Amino acid sequence: MPSDLTGLTRRPIAATDAATLADLLNAIEVVDVFGEYYSVEDAADQINAPLLDLERGTVGVFDGDVMVGYSSAAHKPLAEGTHRVALSGGVHPDYRRRGLGSELLATGIASARTLHAIHHPALTLAVDVQNNARNDGALACYRAAGMTPLRWYSHMRHPLGAATVDIPTPEGFVLDTYTADTDPEFFAVSNEAYLERRGGVPMPLEQWRGLLGWQAFRPDLSFLMREAHGGEPVGVLLTFSWDADTKATGIRDAHFLRIGTRPACRRRGVAGALIGHAVSHARDQGYDRASLEVAADSRAGANGLYERAGFTVARTEVSYTLNV
Known part of the structure; x- marks a missing residue:
């Protein structure tokens, strides 16, 4: 594991990344506790979502062949008034506290802008992200990016x-x-x-x-x-x-x-x-x-x-x- 981020590579997520994405999501679950575990097939369902633009809306961060972080922006094909783009993402626990989460959030917001310009340029844009209310690190990252709390959800x-x-x-x-x-x-x-x-x-x-x-x-x-x-x-x-x-x-x-x-x-x-x-x-x-x-x-x-x-x-x- 590198001490900084210089040895990591970044590229759009591909259909062939299902196994390493599943491993990443399961490693995140151990610490962040969403109550969600993934098989390779489950990760493939996420990657192959019909309206997800892999090239413009996703980024995977890799240490060799292993995905250690990701960002995904999902645009709305239909929208009125405000186009709300939903972000998801995460960083492997072993690679945290080195700025990768902030980088991926900024990448996701940039992806949202790109998708918005393609699909709904005449509307206003809102970028949404959801996380465990006890994940202090993620919430601090959102606030640092200028985001504000919108809604709470009970599981x-x-x-x-x-x-x-x-x-x-x-x-x-x-x-x-x-x-x-x-x-x-x-x-x-x-x-x-x-x-x-x-x-x-x-x-x-x-x-x-x-x-x-x-x-x-x-x-x-x-x-x-x-x-x-x-x-x-x-x-x-x-x-x-x-x-x-x-x-x-x-x-x-x-x-x-x-x-x-x-x-x-x-x-x-x-x-x-x-x-x-x-x-x-x-x-x-x-x-x-x-x-x-x-x-x-x-x-x-x-x-x-x-x-x-x-x-x-x-x-x-x-x-x-x-x-x-």
């Missing part, structure tokens, strides 16, 4: 087992599961439910296909609620489970990545029933735990909904933003 967990509460399906609704036939309805409801969170623009179909193409997607634990009369879909829940997490921790976790209800159908028990149904099915299929993430300041009151279903906060993450 919540449910122990399943005896803690599982049966929540009946509201009268007038029925449940369906994810299949190729119901996929268009899942997509439509998810887009409408998340529209305000995405700045008023829908998720592109290509991005949806990429998300559901992850090996972690669990269609048998993903549910659609529809009106009993007429069959109109009103709410969705998508579940993912990462085998690398199970291997590393011994805990089989069902992660509810997306839970959404169409605005016109909210406050009718749809989300609560979807969660209760998914929790019960996860328990019955032998999962050890269920988890989800929610904005801690959720205007929809989601925190209380999840607490009533038996979830408790396990950790908090914070997002920082830079208005460019």
Whole structure:
């Protein structure tokens, strides 16, 4: 390991870097504790995200053939008013406190500017990054770059087992599961439910296909609620489970990545029933735990909904933003 950064090389991340990226992310997890472990296949899912511009939006830092740091900027293909570019990145614990994190953050912001100029030059640009709220080093790095805290997120967990509460399906609704036939309805409801969170623009179909193409997607634990009369879909829940997490921790976790209800159908028990149904099915299929993430300041009151279903906060993450 070099005492400075002069022996390191930098280049865009390539599809062939999945194995060394997975090793880097797992080394970061040991110290930063996101609750996320990666297999080579999981890292490949990240690298091969349909809308990620590897050449313009990513940089890997290498010591020989080993990736020791990275930066990734993901632009929004559709945006209104403000174009929000999401950054991710990290440095191997053995290579920290030598300025590499600050360098990679600056690189990510520069990548965001480049992507913004290509895709949405007429809009304003905001650069966002999210990290564990206890990662003092990363948060200090964000502040030094002029970023300010924007939002806090609660990562919540449910122990399943005896803690599982049966929540009946509201009268007038029925449940369906994810299949190729119901996929268009899942997509439509998810887009409408998340529209305000995405700045008023829908998720592109290509991005949806990429998300559901992850090996972690669990269609048998993903549910659609529809009106009993007429069959109109009103709410969705998508579940993912990462085998690398199970291997590393011994805990089989069902992660509810997306839970959404169409605005016109909210406050009718749809989300609560979807969660209760998914929790019960996860328990019955032998999962050890269920988890989800929610904005801690959720205007929809989601925190209380999840607490009533038996979830408790396990950790908090914070997002920082830079208005460019």
